[in-house]
Amino acid sequence: MSWYNNEQTNPDGMVISSRVRLARNLNHYPFPIRLDETRAAKLIGEVEKVLVPMGFQKIDFSGISDLEAAAYVEKHYVSPEFAKKDGPHALFLNEPCNLSVMVNEEDHLRIQCIEPSLSLQEAFRTATDLEEHLDEALDFAYDENLGYLTQCPTNLGTGMRASVMLFLPALTLNGYMDQVGRELSKVGLTVRGMYGEGSQSQGCIYQISNQICMGLTEEDILKKLDDAVAQLKDLEKQSADQIRPGRKEQLKDAALRAVGLLRSAWLMSSAEFFKLYADVHFGMNLGFIKDISLSKLNSLLVQAMPAMVTLGSKQDVRDETSRDRERARLLRETLAS
Amino acid sequence: MLCQNCKKNTATIFYEETVNGKTSSYALCHECAAKMRAEGKLKDTPDLSDTIGSLFGNPFGDLFGNFMGIPEASTGVQKTVCPDCGCDLNAISQTGMAGCPTCYTFFMESLQPMIRNIHGNTRHTGRIPLRFKARKEKKDQLAQLKKELNEAIKHEEFEKAAELRDQIRSMENENRSESA
Numbered sequence: 001m002s003w004y005n006n007e008q009t010n011p012d013g014m015v016i017s018s019r020v021r022l023a024r025n026l027n028h029y030p031f032p033i034r035l036d037e038t039r040a041a042k043l044i045g046e047v048e049k050v051l052v053p054m055g056f057q058k059i060d061f062s063g064i065s066d067l068e069a070a071a072y073v074e075k076h077y078v079s080p081e082f083a084k085k086d087g088p089h090a091l092f093l094n095e096p097c098n099l100s101v102m103v104n105e106e107d108h109l110r111i112q113c114i115e116p117s118l119s120l121q122e123a124f125r126t127a128t129d130l131e132e133h134l135d136e137a138l139d140f141a142y143d144e145n146l147g148y149l150t151q152c153p154t155n156l157g158t159g160m161r162a163s164v165m166l167f168l169p170a171l172t173l174n175g176y177m178d179q180v181g182r183e184l185s186k187v188g189l190t191v192r193g194m195y196g197e198g199s200q201s202q203g204c205i206y207q208i209s210n211q212i213c214m215g216l217t218e219e220d221i222l223k224k225l226d227d228a229v230a231q232l233k234d235l236e237k238q239s240a241d242q243i244r245p246g247r248k249e250q251l252k253d254a255a256l257r258a259v260g261l262l263r264s265a266w267l268m269s270s271a272e273f274f275k276l277y278a279d280v281h282f283g284m285n286l287g288f289i290k291d292i293s294l295s296k297l298n299s300l301l302v303q304a305m306p307a308m309v310t311l312g313s314k315q316d317v318r319d320e321t322s323r324d325r326e327r328a329r330l331l332r333e334t335l336a337s
Numbered sequence: 338m339l340c341q342n343c344k345k346n347t348a349t350i351f352y353e354e355t356v357n358g359k360t361s362s363y364a365l366c367h368e369c370a371a372k373m374r375a376e377g378k379l380k381d382t383p384d385l386s387d388t389i390g391s392l393f394g395n396p397f398g399d400l401f402g403n404f405m406g407i408p409e410a411s412t413g414v415q416k417t418v419c420p421d422c423g424c425d426l427n428a429i430s431q432t433g434m435a436g437c438p439t440c441y442t443f444f445m446e447s448l449q450p451m452i453r454n455i456h457g458n459t460r461h462t463g464r465i466p467l468r469f470k471a472r473k474e475k476k477d478q479l480a481q482l483k484k485e486l487n488e489a490i491k492h493e494e495f496e497k498a499a500e501l502r503d504q505i506r507s508m509e510n511e512n513r514s515e516s517a
Contacts (some may be wrong), residue, residue, distance in 0.1 A: 030422040030437040106434075128464070141438035144473075146452070147461025149438040153452055156441075158463040214456035217463040303394045 002097040004075065004302040006116045006295060013285040014233050015118040016165040016205065016298055019076070019125045020222075023107040023150045024134070025141040031151035032104050040088040043104050047092065050211075051101060052138045056092040061085070070307035073195065076114055078102055079193055099130055107150050107159070109134065115288035116295075118229060120162055120222050128218075147214060157214025162225050165194065166232060169204040169282040170239035177206070180232070188212040189228055194301075203274035204282070205301070208232070240286065246285065255283020259292065262335050267321065268328040273304050296334055304330060342369040421483045479508055 003017050025031060029043055048058055061069060061082070069083035078091055082105045089104040102110040113133070114128035132142075141149040148159035155161075171177055181191040190211045193201045208228060210221045243251070258279035262268075268276075281297060283289045302308060304327050310317050313326045341364050365373070418425045424436025426447055435441060441448065452459050465473055482505050489498040 025438060027438055030424075031435060033432060033434045034422050034424060034436045084356065132467070135467050142469060143438075143441060143461075145460055146441055147465075149435075149441050151434045153433075153435065153448065154455055156452060157456060157461045160463070212456050214452070214461055215458040237481050331488060 003076070003114045003116045013281070013294065014167055014236060015229065016167060016301070017114055017116055018118055018120045018123050019077070019112060019114040019163045019165075020123040021113075021161045021163075022109075022111040022119065022127055022131050023132065023148065023155045023161075024109040024111065024138075024147055025151065026108050026264070027139045027141045029108060032106060032108065033151060034102065035087075037087055040104050043108055044088055044090045046103065046138060047103050047109065047134070048090075050071070050134055051092040054133065055270075055275075056099075056101070059091040059093060061089045061091060062087070067307050069312055071305075071311050074308050075193075075302050075303035077112070079105060079110075081105065099126060101130070101134075106152060108137075118226075120164065120226060124162070124218065124222055131266075152193050155213050157212075158216070158218050158221065160218050160221060161209050162214055162222055163209035164225060164229050165209045166206050166208060166229070167204055167278075167281055168206060168232065168236050169278055169285070170236050170243065171232075172201075172204040173282075174239050174242065176235070176239060177201075180235070184208065184228060185211065187224060187228065188216075189225065202271075203278040203301075205269065205278075210226065220325050251282060251286060252288045254279045255286075255288050258283070259289060259335070262331045265328045267324040268304075268331060269320075269324050270304065270306055273300070273327065274333070276302070292335060300331065300334060303334070340365050340369050342373070475508065475512065479505065479512075482508070 026043065026046070029035060029039055032040070035043070044060075052058060058198055059072070061078075066083075068171040069078070072078045072091065072118050073083045075082050075097075076230045077093060077097070077100045081100070081326075082089060082091075082102050085105070087104070089102070092101040092103070094100070098115055100112050100114075102112070111127050111131050113130075115123045147157040148155075150156055150159050150182055168177070168180075171180060177191070184191055189208055192207045194203075194207065208225065210225060212333065213221075218225075258276040262273075262276050262280065277297065277300065280289060280292065281294070284292065284294060284297075303312070306323060309323055309327045309330060312330070313323075315322065315326070317323045318328045354388055419436055419440045420443065421439035422437035424440055426444055429440065429444065430447075435444075435448075449459055482501055486501040486505065488496055489495075489501060
């Protein structure tokens with residue numbers, strides 16, 4: 001079962017998902033920036049020989065539509081850069097869809113495990129198990145001082161980015177997120193939007209990840225991130241407690257109205273959906289709404305996105321109004337009382 | 338490509354000289370280029386990698402901008418390229434990306450200050466590939482034995498120290514024969 005369609009998702013209302021990504025490159029191949037098409041295809045073949053017998057599905061990104069590629073971004077299986085890339089590049093995905101390997105992204109291999117809720121250790125173990133299988137068959141580029149060699153020097157060392165997707169409405173509402181970002185950067189962590197580097201935060205959802213990959217062990221990095229998440233959860237609770245009773249009543253009103261709109265609207269843009277998602281989720285965290293399943297609500301963070309809505313519809317929904325109509329139908333059905 | 342002078346080392350300095358409208362090209366290794374410079378036979382710029390080393394001060398800001406400002410000699414053009422992918426420091430600075438794994442060892446001296454600025458250090462401490470594991474275990478074991486040897490000497494336990502010394506010697510010999 002995928003990370004976004006899982007009943008266990010988000011038991012505490014703040015951590016939506018956890019992800020660990022390992023960057024690996026092969027000796028005797030230039031990095032993707034200088035890799036010609038023949039060698040890029042050969043490299044995909046080398047990875048395929050290991051992963052397909054293990055039950056991974058190969059998705060050749062040179063042969064799929066822009067819409068299908070965008071849906072993989074919305075599911076967080078590939079980066080937006082990978083979806084837009086030219087030349088041979090492929091995704092290998094396992095059956096529960098928690099493990100994926102992007103081949104020829106910024107690095108030759110980006111091994112990724114994504115799990116629902118706060119499960120960094122589990123995601124790390126799963127990703128490293130797969131990495132060890134690949135290590136037995138492939139010649140990873142490594143230097144005893146610099147660690148795993150990566151195209152961009154910012155990923156040298158462990159080549160690991162661990163990240164947690166968090167819902168932080170009270171800190172956002174009270175204007176603390178800039179300060180949170182500054183404090184996190186002091187301990188080598190960074191705050192980004194929902195789709196990682198370069199993306200804006202929507203619906204009070206943020207990705208917190210490690211900035212530094214070298215000089216710390218993978219366990220150190222995970223601990224640092226786990227500690228930061230624990231502190232952020234505390235801060236979010238404190239921030240919610242600071243909200244005045246009058247303001248709380250306004251939030252209750254906004255949450256209940258949002259439920260009404262999500263269950264009844266005929267047209268719904270994704271921008272409006274994100275706003276309503278945040279109102280409803282915050283209302284649930286504050287105890288105002290009890291008849292909506294949080295895992296169902298969170299599954300919409302993927303299923304109500306533009307490419308997913310378009311691909312999931314039986315009708316032609318390529319224009320914006322048709323897509324908004326289809327999104328509204330999906331929301332009504334998913335959140336029906 | 339081999340150095341045109343010694344015909345042994347890989348050529349890393351590519352130099353063009355125009356005299357009276359006639360252009361001659363040279364491909365030299367570092368050592369021969371340095372020797373020819375000292376003898377006044379090569380009138381190119383000083384070693385570019387030395388100059389770049391001092392410019393890699395800021396990983397995200399002026400680093401790459403400043404690099405582009407390095408003046409080229411009016412009489413010749415010098416280019417140091419990675420022997421595996423043909424990438425030079427100019428390309429690395431423009432894109433912020435290395436060309437291949439070998440670029441890191443080849444341009445290590447120039448890239449090290451930038452790596453330190455990004456990560457705060459240049460020493461990896463995490464996981465290692467399977468093929469490096471046995472080597473690392475031996476290295477760690479040797480370091481531990483040396484530590485124990487120092488302790489034994491400090492406490493005047495000479496019999497133990499002699500045993501440890503023999504163990505260290507045997508391990509070092511083993512390593513030497515493995516790498517030979």
